Each structure stands twice: as structure tokens, then as C-alpha cells.
Amino acid sequence: MNSADLGRRVGVPSTALFTDQYELTMVQAALKAGTAGRRSVFEAFTRRLPEGRRYGVVAGTGRVLDAVENFHFDEEMLGFLRDQAVVDGPTLDYLADYRFGGDIWGYPEGEVYFPGSPVLRVEGSFAECVLLETVILSILNHDSAIxxxxxxxxxxxxxxxxxxxxxxxxxxxxxxxxxxxxxxxxxxxxxxxxxxxxxxxxxxxxxxxxxxxxxxxxxxxxxxxxxxxxxxxxxxxxxxxxxxxxxxxxxxxxxxxxxxxxxxxxxxxxxxxxxxxxxxxxxxxxxxxxxxxxxxxxxxxxxxxxxxxxxxxxxxxxxxxHPTCSMVYKLVARADSGDPADELRPVAKKSMGAKSSKGGRKWAARRLDEEGVAEAEVIGTGPVPEELAGRQLLVELVRGGEVVAREPLDAARERHIAARAGLPLSAMQLSRGEAVIPTEYV
Missing domain, CATH: 3.20.20.70 (Aldolase class I)
Incomplete structure (x- = not known):
């Protein structure tokens, strides 16, 4: 039974193998290179909405928190990795002690999102953040689509x-x-x-x-x-x-x-x-x-x-x-060490075509028109403009590895009703169209 499915979390098993092998091999190589501890920022977002959709809905956040909380490698899992020669001895030692100790910010569950919205931001060492990629995406992509x-x-x-x-x-x-x-x-x-x-x-x-x-x-x-x-x-x-x-x-x-x-x-x-x-x-x-x-x-x-x-x-x-939202999980900033005082530098994939991304640790806010209706999703990496300070969307979910924002499911449901009501009326149209508000980068 997948512990990410459980609301009653007594005795739930680990989610650590709900992952792809390349996450573990990246950790192995980074440990050997001395870069595994570099402070890093990953963000989950989608480059576009599914065809014809006017807005997305953030769902699965509560399940993500449960999955992160229960992401650890027990002896049986470590034995499997050892027997299959997935990673080497030093990496197994690292995994044996693994617990996510970083911070997570994100759009609260039930909120709406748009292309580029940093739906989830995960901060910590490279190794501890990269291991969470698959389990986070599998939950967010499925639940947000539904x-x-x-x-x-x-x-x-x-x-x-x-x-x-x-x-x-x-x-x-x-x-x-x-x-x-x-x-x-x-x-x-x-x-x-x-x-x-x-x-x-x-x-x-x-x-x-x-x-x-x-x-x-x-x-x-x-x-x-x-x-x-x-x-x-x-x-x-x-x-x-x-x-x-x-x-x-x-x-x-x-x-x-x-x-x-x-x-x-x-x-x-x-x-x-x-x-x-x-x-x-x-x-x-x-x-x-x-x-x-x-x-x-x-x-x-x-x-x-x-x-x-x-x-x-x-x-x-x-x-x-549309059974998935096509969310991705990308490294957007990193430091040269694990020192919290070390400056974060923006990084981004610069490949040709639609798979490029924007670097930098981002904030997001929703600008409203004079009638209080959403008119733009504003995303930036620098100071937040004063007029948007009270409209920021990301909330703290995990601090130092501890979940700080678990809430009743009814709260997410009520939040969605309110968020949807704050969109332009054209968001409710079933005819094909683009995102109901634009995404602006500042």
C-alpha cells in the first residue's frame, strides 16, 4: 500500500522506492564529485496547460507532505539496492541515514495555477532534493489532473x-x-x-x-x-x-x-x-x-x-x-557549497524548443483588476513589488524537514471554490482556449 495514498498515517511504509534509478545514480556521482551537499532549489511547474484548459488546479499537496515525511530507506530496500548493484557502498551509507531536512514552499492545495507557476519549491542539499523528484511529480501530475x-x-x-x-x-x-x-x-x-x-x-x-x-x-x-x-x-x-x-x-x-x-x-x-x-x-x-x-x-x-x-x-x-498535467521538477538555483550564507546562482536548461526553463528561486503573485478579478499570474526572482506583496501565492509547507502546514481536506476544497470564483468568467467556458490569464515574468 502506497503511504502517499493514506490520510490515516499510522504504520505507513516508506515511499523511498517510488523513484527512478537515475535519481540514486546522480546522488552517487555527486557524492563522489563532492557536489551532493551544494545548496539547491528545485521547482515543480508546467510549461503549458493541457490543450483547451483555461486553468489548472493544485491537488495532492497533502499526499506529497505524507510522501516526503515517509521517504526513508529501510534495511530491506537497502539490501535490494545492494543486491542489484544500483549504487555503491558510500551511497548506500548515505541513503541509510536519509531524511529530508530541507524546506518546501508551494501553492496551497486547491489553489489554481497557470503555465510557469512554481507550484512547489523544494530547497536543501542537491542530494536530498533530487531524490524526491519522481514521487512528487507522480502525485502532483495525477492528482492535479483529476x-x-x-x-x-x-x-x-x-x-x-x-x-x-x-x-x-x-x-x-x-x-x-x-x-x-x-x-x-x-x-x-x-x-x-x-x-x-x-x-x-x-x-x-x-x-x-x-x-x-x-x-x-x-x-x-x-x-x-x-x-x-x-x-x-x-x-x-x-x-x-x-x-x-x-x-x-x-x-x-x-x-x-x-x-x-x-x-x-x-x-x-x-x-x-x-x-x-x-x-x-x-x-x-x-x-x-x-x-x-x-x-x-x-x-x-x-x-x-x-x-x-x-x-x-x-x-x-x-x-x-488529460490524465497528467505534464509538470516537471527542475533545478533552478544552486550554491557552490552547503553553507546557507553562500549565494544562490540561477541555473536553467537552455536547450532549443519548448523544454527550456527559467532560472532563479521564484516567488509568485496574482494581480487583480479593479473589480478584484484575477488578471495576471506574476512570477519573479527579485524583490516583490509592493503592490503584490499581499498577493503572494506560495506558503510554507515544510521547515527543516518538519511538516508545518498539514490541513483538513475541506480547507483545500473551500480554497478551490474561492480561487475559481476569483477568475474571469471565461475560465468556466468549456470551449477550447488558452489560459484565462497570462503569466508575466518580472
């Missing part, structure tokens, strides 16, 4: 409830991380009990078509479910004939029936017919839940339908076409 898709779906839902139900469509550990990220992005509940257990996300679920097919009749199935779960349950009404199922559901549960779920057909048309039928039967408070391969576009197309909640699976846990 949260961005969730945010778009949440905006399209217009305040209607959203249920995450993609566990069966992805890896079992990714399912838990996806549910967490979806909650940050605006979803209300999850069907995944592991996510509920680990992160206190509200869970929901009643029955599938198999439960109806198990019984001799749909009536028997509905009766069994209502007897067990109460009149406020949600009955699945599209196993056979929808109109007959709705009639039977209200007969059995009465007007107190909590909800009906529709999982197939022309959802817009069927929802209107079901709403009319429920109202005629006196079940005016009974809700309608729709599922069936929804994404943000399908949700938006149902804006005029009498739908109260959407259940989303496949498209959510695959990032609705």
Missing part, C-alpha cells in the same frame, strides 16, 4: 451535487487518490469506501442492476432495498421499463422516496419524463440522479434537465482526456 477535470465538471454542474464513482475504472490505489482529488475539485461524495476511510470524504451508494436481476421481480428488489435502507434510499429505475419502475418505486416507498437513478438512454428526455411522472405521483421531493459515462460536456448539456445529482466515473478518473 482535480482540474473535477473542477470543470463542478462548474458545469452549476451547484448540483456530484458523486465520484470511478473506482472500478482505474488502479485501486489511483481510485483513492482520484476520489481525494475530485473532492478538492468540487465533488461532494465518493462511492469508494477506502477514500472515505482515509480522507473522511462522505460516501454514498445503494444498488446496481445486479441487485434487481437477483430478485424474481423489480418490485421484490425495490421492496428488499426499501425494507433494508429505508424510504430515503435511491432506487435504480432503468433495468427494464423506466416508467413502470418509477410507478413501482413510488408505490413501495411512497412520496418519501429519496431518489431514483437513471443510468442509460437519452438522459435529457428521460429525466424530463421521470420528473413529470414523479410529480404526478406526488413524489415532488424525490430527487433524480443520472449516471452513464458523463463528462463536463454531458453535464453541461443536461443543465436544462430536472436533474439533482450526477454520478461520474471513467471520465473523471482519467482526467477527462
Amino acid at each position: 482535480a482540474a477535470a473535477a473542477s470543470r465538471m463542478s462548474a458545469a454542474a452549476g451547484g448540483r451535487r456530484l458523486i465520484e464513482m470511478g473506482a472500478r475504472r482505474t488502479h485501486e490505489l489511483s481510485a483513492v487518490a482520484s476520489a481525494r482529488a475530485a473532492y478538492v475539485g468540487g465533488f461532494d461524495t465518493t462511492s469508494d469506501l477506502a477514500a472515505g476511510f482515509r480522507y473522511n470524504i462522505p460516501t454514498v451508494g445503494t444498488s446496481a442492476h445486479a441487485f434487481t436481476l437477483l430478485h424474481d421481480s423489480e418490485r421484490d428488489a425495490f421492496r428488499a432495498q426499501v425494507d433494508s435502507l429505508g424510504r430515503g434510499t435511491t432506487l435504480l429505475v432503468d433495468t427494464y421499463d423506466v416508467a413502470e419502475a418509477v410507478r413501482t418505486a413510488v408505490e413501495i416507498a411512497g412520496p418519501e422516496l429519496g431518489a431514483v437513478r437513471i443510468d442509460s438512454g437519452d438522459l435529457l428526455l428521460v429525466a424530463h419524463r421521470v420528473r413529470q411522472q414523479l410529480d404526478e405521483l406526488g413524489a415532488t421531493e424525490t430527487k433524480i440522479v443520472v449516471t452513464s459515462d458523463l463528462d463536463e460536456y454531458a453535464i453541461a448539456s443536461l443543465a436544462a434537465a430536472p436533474v439533482d445529482a450526477y454520478g461520474v466515473g471513467t471520465q473523471l478518473v482519467t482526467g477527462s482526456g
